[in-house]
Amino acid sequence: MELDIQNLSNNAARMETIRRNSEAAQAMKAKAKAQRIAEEQSKKEAAAAPISEKDAEGYLKDILRMTSLFDRKLKFILNRDLGTIVVKVVDRQTDKVIKEIPPEELQRLHRRMKEAIGLLIDEEI
Structure with missing residues (x-):
């Protein structure tokens, strides 16, 4: 039985790259969501603020x-x-x-x- 070490290390590197990309995508989504929430909050505050x-x-x-x-x-x-x-x-x-x-x-x-x-x-x- 022969084990292809090169192929295993390539697969592990690919899996690590996929995991990092997934984490980065999740972080970007969370950041975008936080920005949307902040924008909505500022709009609500601006709408509720009294005008001169x-x-x-x-x-x-x-x-x-x-x-x-x-x-x-x-x-x-x-x-x-x-x-x-x-x-x-x-x-x-x-x-x-x-x-x-x-x-x-x-x-x-x-x-x-x-x-x-x-x-x-x-x-x-």
Whole structure:
């Protein structure tokens, strides 16, 4: 029985190369996944970050300019009690409110819920 030492060492070298390539591929996949997760997280943080008043005014001017093409106008009102912006869609000819976002009923409900929570909880942590 004859054993081919040369062939065995070549096979072992090939197997080692395959193992290293596999580990490298796995490391690259893990790195790419980590980068995707980091990018998604930064996008979420950027979306959740508050914008400055100056930026908000610029955005509002752009929106108002676009809506001037229609027979409607938008009114943006800052509700300081709730910390939200209320948008009213108004007919240009009749100056009548067509739609309010969020609706007045939801604003009242939100206000009442904040008051009820304030009665239950005395301090903010």
